[in-house]
Amino acid sequence: xxxxxxxxxxxxxAQRKRLLIGALLIALGLGMILLFLPDSEAEQTAKFGMNLxxxxxxxxxxxxxxxxxxxxxxxxxxxxxxxxxxxxGVRSSGALFGIVALAFVGAxxxxxxxxxxxxxxxxxxxxxxxxxxxxxxxxxxxxxERAAVVNIGIExxxxxSAQAAVVAATVTKSLxxxxxxxxxxxxxxxxxxxxxxxxxxxxxxxxxVAINIFAAGITSFISSKYLQEQGDLxxxxxxxPIIQIPLLSRIPILGPIFFENNIVVYLMMxxxxxxxxxxxxxxxxxxxxxxxxxxKAADTLGxxxxxxxxxxxIVGGMIAGLGGVYFTLGSVGRFDEIMxxxxxxxxxxxxxxGNWNPIGAFLASLIFGFADSLQVKMQILATPxxxxxxxxxxYLITMVVLTGVIxxxxxxxxxxxxxEKQ
Amino acid sequence: MATPPNSQETxxxxxxxxxxxxxxxxxxxxxxxxxxxxxxVLAVFVGLLLGGVVIAATDAGVAAVFRAFSxxxxxxxxxxxxxxxxxxxxxxxxxxGSPREMLDGYRIYLETGxxxxxxxxIYPFTESLTTATPYIFAGLAVALGxxxxxxxxxxxxxxxxxxxxxxxxxxxxxxxxAFLHLPLALLGGALAGAVWGAVPGYLKARxxxxxxxxxxxxxxxxxxxxxxxxxGPMQAAGFRPVTPNIKMTAALPRFFEDPLRFNWGFILALxxxxxxxxxxxxTTIGFEIRAVGANPDGAKYxxxxxxxxxxxVMTLSGALAGLAGTAQVLGVDHWVGQGFSAGxxxxxxxxxxxGKSHPLGVVLAALLFGxxxxxxxRMQSLAGIPIDxxxxxxxxxxxxxxxxxxxxxxxxxxxxxxxETVLTRGWGK
Numbered sequence: 001x002x003x004x005x006x007x008x009x010x011x012x013x014a015q016r017k018r019l020l021i022g023a024l025l026i027a028l029g030l031g032m033i034l035l036f037l038p039d040s041e042a043e044q045t046a047k048f049g050m051n052l053x054x055x056x057x058x059x060x061x062x063x064x065x066x067x068x069x070x071x072x073x074x075x076x077x078x079x080x081x082x083x084x085x086x087x088x089g090v091r092s093s094g095a096l097f098g099i100v101a102l103a104f105v106g107a108x109x110x111x112x113x114x115x116x117x118x119x120x121x122x123x124x125x126x127x128x129x130x131x132x133x134x135x136x137x138x139x140x141x142x143x144x145e146r147a148a149v150v151n152i153g154i155e156x157x158x159x160x161s162a163q164a165a166v167v168a169a170t171v172t173k174s175l176x177x178x179x180x181x182x183x184x185x186x187x188x189x190x191x192x193x194x195x196x197x198x199x200x201x202x203x204x205x206x207x208x209v210a211i212n213i214f215a216a217g218i219t220s221f222i223s224s225k226y227l228q229e230q231g232d233l234x235x236x237x238x239x240x241p242i243i244q245i246p247l248l249s250r251i252p253i254l255g256p257i258f259f260e261n262n263i264v265v266y267l268m269m270x271x272x273x274x275x276x277x278x279x280x281x282x283x284x285x286x287x288x289x290x291x292x293x294x295x296k297a298a299d300t301l302g303x304x305x306x307x308x309x310x311x312x313x314i315v316g317g318m319i320a321g322l323g324g325v326y327f328t329l330g331s332v333g334r335f336d337e338i339m340x341x342x343x344x345x346x347x348x349x350x351x352x353x354g355n356w357n358p359i360g361a362f363l364a365s366l367i368f369g370f371a372d373s374l375q376v377k378m379q380i381l382a383t384p385x386x387x388x389x390x391x392x393x394x395y396l397i398t399m400v401v402l403t404g405v406i407x408x409x410x411x412x413x414x415x416x417x418x419x420e421k422q
Numbered sequence: 423m424a425t426p427p428n429s430q431e432t433x434x435x436x437x438x439x440x441x442x443x444x445x446x447x448x449x450x451x452x453x454x455x456x457x458x459x460x461x462x463v464l465a466v467f468v469g470l471l472l473g474g475v476v477i478a479a480t481d482a483g484v485a486a487v488f489r490a491f492s493x494x495x496x497x498x499x500x501x502x503x504x505x506x507x508x509x510x511x512x513x514x515x516x517x518x519g520s521p522r523e524m525l526d527g528y529r530i531y532l533e534t535g536x537x538x539x540x541x542x543x544i545y546p547f548t549e550s551l552t553t554a555t556p557y558i559f560a561g562l563a564v565a566l567g568x569x570x571x572x573x574x575x576x577x578x579x580x581x582x583x584x585x586x587x588x589x590x591x592x593x594x595x596x597x598x599x600a601f602l603h604l605p606l607a608l609l610g611g612a613l614a615g616a617v618w619g620a621v622p623g624y625l626k627a628r629x630x631x632x633x634x635x636x637x638x639x640x641x642x643x644x645x646x647x648x649x650x651x652x653x654g655p656m657q658a659a660g661f662r663p664v665t666p667n668i669k670m671t672a673a674l675p676r677f678f679e680d681p682l683r684f685n686w687g688f689i690l691a692l693x694x695x696x697x698x699x700x701x702x703x704x705t706t707i708g709f710e711i712r713a714v715g716a717n718p719d720g721a722k723y724x725x726x727x728x729x730x731x732x733x734x735v736m737t738l739s740g741a742l743a744g745l746a747g748t749a750q751v752l753g754v755d756h757w758v759g760q761g762f763s764a765g766x767x768x769x770x771x772x773x774x775x776x777g778k779s780h781p782l783g784v785v786l787a788a789l790l791f792g793x794x795x796x797x798x799x800r801m802q803s804l805a806g807i808p809i810d811x812x813x814x815x816x817x818x819x820x821x822x823x824x825x826x827x828x829x830x831x832x833x834x835x836x837x838x839x840x841x842e843t844v845l846t847r848g849w850g851k
Contacts, residue, residue: 203824215817
């Protein structure tokens with residue numbers, strides 16, 4: 001917040017906050033030197049793989065960097081940014097923390113890879129894949145909360161959709177049909193949520209919790225009653241093929257990351273763009289936002305508040321349903337009990353960190369996906385820091401984001417409140 | 423303006439006398455206590471009924487005769503009845519046991535002094551009480567939060583961290599007498615849980631960060647931390663990711679010999695329920711907590727320190743959830759392994775809702791869940807019904823408890839004059 005108010009005459013508190021953050025960043029930069037440098041040797045290099053095996057992209061040479069020089073440069077970047085912030089102030093807090101985070105993660109990777117090689121593109125590409133269900137959950141949250149309906153049952157919706165999709169796809173032997181069933185199932189559960197909270201004014205968070213418990217129960221019940229015994233007949237669908245987009249997938253670096261994925265990943269990216277356009281450039285988006293901010297005013301102007309809420313929650317459920325489809329048809333081709341493993345909740349955190357807008361939610365999901373994939377890779381590289389602490393990073397980041405130090409996330413004004421027509 | 427929190431009770435008490443003859447089920451109950459119980463009881467009833475539908479719908483016997491429905495419709499209903507009776511019968515037998523075996527066992531005990539048969543007969547019943555013990559603590563944790571308008575969804579993490587804290591005190595200290603070691607271990611568990619609850623409480627009070635997201639984040643941090651602790655600093659000798667066994671001086675004493683695991687944790691849970699009741703309804707602190715829960719702006723206007731209450735309640739809530747894990751590790755398992763807390767987080771929310779955030783209600787709800795969970799294990803082996811049926815029933819019960827309108831509409835109960843308690847308020851300020 002401090003950084004944003006600097007264009008105005010800075011108050012004393014903002015000034016102090018700026019100096020504090022600057023000093024912390026300088027300390028971080030110096031800390032990085034102390035943390036990463038001591039156990040590296042001169043002449044050591046780190047090799048980052050820039051090509052993906054089996055990719056259509058044009059091959060480019062791998063990136064080989066000297067360890068100590070890179071660590072010095074990246075640490076000094078952080079120190080410099082801190083000093084600049086103390087002296088002049090950086091207007092955009094996002095840019096400030098973005099640069100610092102990039103430098104820190106870069107230094108960390110160089111340190112972890114020293115003397116070894118590491119497929120950077122492989123990790124970035126798996127980050128996007130791992131971010132997909134998180135992003136879809138976050139997008140579900142964005143669209144329903146923009147209409148002021150909190151949906152904490154996304155986790156349960158994804159679980160039910162994942163199971164419905166894989167069973168439907170196995171029985172009909174059609175992945176497309178399985179995906180459709182998964183999406184419709186998500187819409188159906190969301191419709192029940194919408195009905196309970198709009199018609200019966202059930203507490204929105206409670207209804208979501210009930211959906212989560214119910215979903216965990218019913219999917220595990222079906223799984224242990226039927227799927228485990230007749231796995232081949234009911235629970236073995238295969239997965240969506242990787243589609244290489246012509247020309248675009250030939251681009252080095254970008255190609256393997258963005259243009260060689262399965263259909264769920266493409267759909268996710270498409271939904272981000274479409275939702276951004278719908279929310280900010282169409283009458284429906286305007287109505288949605290009005291219903292989320294001030295339903296009474298919207299009602300006075302002739303917007304049907306209940307209708308907008310129903311539609312948005314159900315569409316959100318279908319998006320979450322697609323997220324569920326990712327877990328089975330888009331990933332392993334099989335349903336396992338509680339396989340969503342909290343991704344729905346992390347999606348909610350991404351939605352909040354992304355300030356309730358689609359692109360922000362997508363970017364926040366990428367951070368979670370990146371941390372997720374980093375943690376897996378670090379287990380392989382066997383770094384001295386236990387991987388569990390790396391795995392905590394996204395949760396800690398979310399908590400820091402929520403404090404508003406980096407820039408406050410502001411929910412729609414009427415979020416979570418039932419509307420009573422007068 | 424802060425609504426005086428006890429206005430609801432007085433209005434409830436006044437309403438039966440004032441209201442005309444009531445339609446539906448409400449006709450048969452009178453008094454405010456019965457009124458308060460009506461919706462939860464009916465919700466449990468409908469939940470069990472729908473659970474029966476699931477049992478019947480997935481029963482192989484029913485499916486077999488269903489193909490001949492037009493020829494023999496009576497057979498289908500008989501098969502449905504048999505499936506449900508078999509399922510719930512096994513559930514009942516698994517959770518309470520057989521009254522006749524108990525009587526026989528008691529007679530043998532009186533005649534010969536041999537208690538084996540008696541212990542065997544009361545085993546299911548005591549096991550249910552043992553299962554209910556952590557539920558009471560965890561349900562109280564969430565209920566206390568609700569009373570202050572806070573939604574502690576992180577009981578699962580607090581449970582785990584509390585259990586680890588208690589286990590650490592339990593196994594690392596040796597040579598202490600039980601009257602010192604046991605309280606220390608209990609304190610260790612409560613403190614660990616309290617810290618885990620206090621962090622989201624502080625962030626809520628100081629920065630307005632919503633406790634729902636933060637407690638979920640704290641859950642995941644707890645899981646990762648415990649992964650690390652159980653494979654590193656706190657791992658017992660060997661390869662399994664578990665803590666060493668606690669010293670017996672730190673264990674909650676058991677009432678009977680093995681395999682009965684019923685222990686003093688249950689009594690402690692009941693005492694704690696009374697303490698929470700006393701705190702909420704008999705002290706100034708409790709009044710402040712409820713005032714903040716009813717209307718934070720009004721409470722602030724009336725000079726109550728809202729921020730301090732948020733931190734206090736989340737800390738106490740975390741301590742209670744920590745005690746739930748503590749009771750489980752000190753009383754039942756004596757060690758902690760991965761996935762120790764699985765399911766307790768959501769179950770505790772269900773308990774608080776079902777018990778209407780009242781300590782007595784929570785105890786009753788916890789007993790119900792304890793009996794259901796404990797009996798379901800037996801049901802799985804006897805009737806082949808997966809244990810997850812309990813989660814299905816729980817989910818349904820929560821929906822019905824949270825939607826009194828739905829239950830009232832089903833059973834034609836009139837709308838009470840008292841307003842519903844506000845539980846949560848979105849992500850808001």
